[in-house]
Ligand SMILES: NC(=O)C1=CN([C@@H]2O[C@H](COP(=O)(O)OP(=O)(O)OC[C@H]3O[C@@H](n4cnc5c(N)ncnc54)[C@H](OP(=O)(O)O)[C@@H]3O)[C@@H](O)[C@H]2O)C=CC1
């Protein structure tokens with residue numbers, strides 16, 4: 001086995017989905033551990049990878065070990081596995097607030113350490129991942145990490161000081177985007193549109209807007225202005241959003257998420 005996941009819930013399974021789809025690793029090269037038998041069965045049935053309930057088995061069988069448990073379990077899990085870690089291992093944290101230095105300190109030995117902040121759109125190959133590494137990680141190691149993260153979307157290598165910003169702007173933001181889509185769909189339902197259709201319209205509008213911005217490279221303000229006809233319908237909505245503090249609410253939410261990450 002070449003890559004291991006300790007924990008295989010929402011994020012772990014999304015990452016493995018991309019890795020398998022793009023052939024970065026074969027099923028028999030991936031080992032995952034779950035906490036429960038039910039979780040282990042789910043990983044086996046859904047992904048067809050090698051499964052175990054023993055976290056140490058993951059470390060014994062894989063050089064790249066991704067810690068895909070919730071942040072509050074990081075310390076406990078590292079305590080279990082640290083005696084099986086070697087200088088050949090790359091330990092990969094994906095939790096907010098768990099810094100390269102913290103991970104290395106808890107592992108109690110000099111190690112190759114990677115921090116990733118992926119997001120759930122990885123499930124459909126449209127993820128965005130921020131990555132940073134410590135100085136033991138070689139160019140070749142980083143290429144291997146990027147092959148993994150690029151298999152489920154795009155990746156940017158950033159200085160570690162930006163990881164809390166990454167966490168807010170792409171790790172957490174899918175939740176806020178889904179709230180926005182839900183709210184837009186509710187409004188369309190209020191106007192008489194069937195709910196299922198309302199989700200299609202709202203989601204496709206968000207997808208298309210993101211694609212337009214990424215593909216044209218235009219400023220979001222300019223793209224917004226292209227939609228707003230003088231004395232038209234859109235600018236009326238813009239006025240109401242501004243009156244209700246839309247931008248400020250988004251700003252505060254991301255600031256809060258980033259600040260929370262710094263405290264974790
Ligand atoms: N969800 C997201 O959008 C994002 C999450 N992250 C980070 O990813 C990490 C995982 O989050 P997420 O996938 O959402 O969480 P989930 O709750 O979906 O999955 C957690 C997984 O950890 C397993 N687990 C719990 N305790 C242990 C243990 N002691 N040993 C082995 N496995 C254990 C669970 O097993 P079982 O299946 O048996 O219950 C489960 O598979 C977190 O650190 C989070 O901050 C990062 C970016 C985005």
Ligand SMILES: O=C(O)[C@@H]1CCC=N1
Nearest residue numbers: 095096167171172173
């Ligand atoms: O809510 C969280 O803490 C995790 C990290 C980014 C997305 N989910």
